[in-house]
Amino acid sequence: xxxxxxxxxxxxxxxxxxxxxxxxxxxxxxxxxxxxxxxxxxxxxxxxxxxxxxxxxxxxxxxxxxxxxxxxxxxxxxxxxxxxxxxxxxxxxxxxxxxxxxxxxxxxxxxxxxxxxxxxxxxxxxxxxxxxxxxxxxxxxxxxxxxxxxxxxxxxxxxxxxxxxxxxxxxxxxxxxxxxxxxxxxxxxxxxxxxxxxxxxxxxxxxxxxxxxxxxxxxxxxxxx
Numbered sequence: 001x002x003x004x005x006x007x008x009x010x011x012x013x014x015x016x017x018x019x020x021x022x023x024x025x026x027x028x029x030x031x032x033x034x035x036x037x038x039x040x041x042x043x044x045x046x047x048x049x050x051x052x053x054x055x056x057x058x059x060x061x062x063x064x065x066x067x068x069x070x071x072x073x074x075x076x077x078x079x080x081x082x083x084x085x086x087x088x089x090x091x092x093x094x095x096x097x098x099x100x101x102x103x104x105x106x107x108x109x110x111x112x113x114x115x116x117x118x119x120x121x122x123x124x125x126x127x128x129x130x131x132x133x134x135x136x137x138x139x140x141x142x143x144x145x146x147x148x149x150x151x152x153x154x155x156x157x158x159x160x161x162x163x164x165x166x167x168x169x170x171x172x173x174x175x176x177x178x179x180x181x182x183x184x185x186x187x188x189x190x191x192x193x194x195x196x197x198x199x200x201x202x203x204x205x206x207x208x209x210x211x212x213x214x215x216x217x218x219x220x221x222x223x224x225x
Contacts, residue, residue, distance in 0.1 A: 002136045002163050004156045006148055011103040016135030017128055018110035019159060023151040023177075024189060025078050026100025027117040027207060028197045029063065032080040034220045035203045037089035041218040043101040043115075043209065047071050050094045059094035066098060081192035095218075099141040104209050104216055107139070115207040115218055118155055118177075118200045125162040126223035127206040136163065150180045151197070174198045 005013075011020055021027070030041055042059050044050050050062045051073055061075035063083070070077030076086075078097050095101055100115065107113050112131060114124050116138070128136060138159055140152035154177055161168050177198055208221035 022100030
């Protein structure tokens with residue numbers, strides 16, 4: 001059974017395999033970082049924790065945002081375009097965002113957690129299928145705790161369709177998101193970021209999040225086949 005939920009409450013109450021979705025831009029940024037050689041990403045709740053982990057040598061660079069803006073002291077913002085040409089070979093990165101990483105940390109009832117977006121969609125579907133039958137919850141995190149994000153909701157619907165064996169038109173999907181999901185809030189999405197976020201299946205791996213020593217660690221999981 002595949003269930004779609006929205007916001008932090010859905011992440012908090014989810015069980016089984018949980019895909020926390022943040023298309024613009026947290027988990028597209030994470031996918032680009034892993035594709036560019038990062039070994040793993042530590043997902044944390046707040047800015048001070050991220051900076052403290054870097055100071056302790058538990059991660060080399062911090063990336064993330066608050067209110068869409070790169071926090072003071074961070075190496076990178078929450079922008080896939082910003083790191084598109086950066087190499088992170090073998091590095092451990094630290095990420096915190098207003099919604100995406102928060103949702104991951106709230107999914108305490110999950111047996112498996114994936115960080116989802118369009119760029120890793122097909123790999124995420126294949127990873128879920130390879131794990132065998134069981135409940136799946138797709139959580140669209142939204143712009144805020146009370147405001148849906150079109151792109152996250154559409155990504156959840158797309159993943160559900162693929163898990164059911166259907167094949168939505170990828171060109172139509174990209175057009176739909178690009179023409180619907182332009183926000184009216186204070187976050188400025190660059191054209192380059194939008195382009196990066198709409199590159200369906202551009203990475204060949206899912207982003208699996210596992211708990212190690214009490215920390216939520218994201219790595220690239222390449223599905224079989």
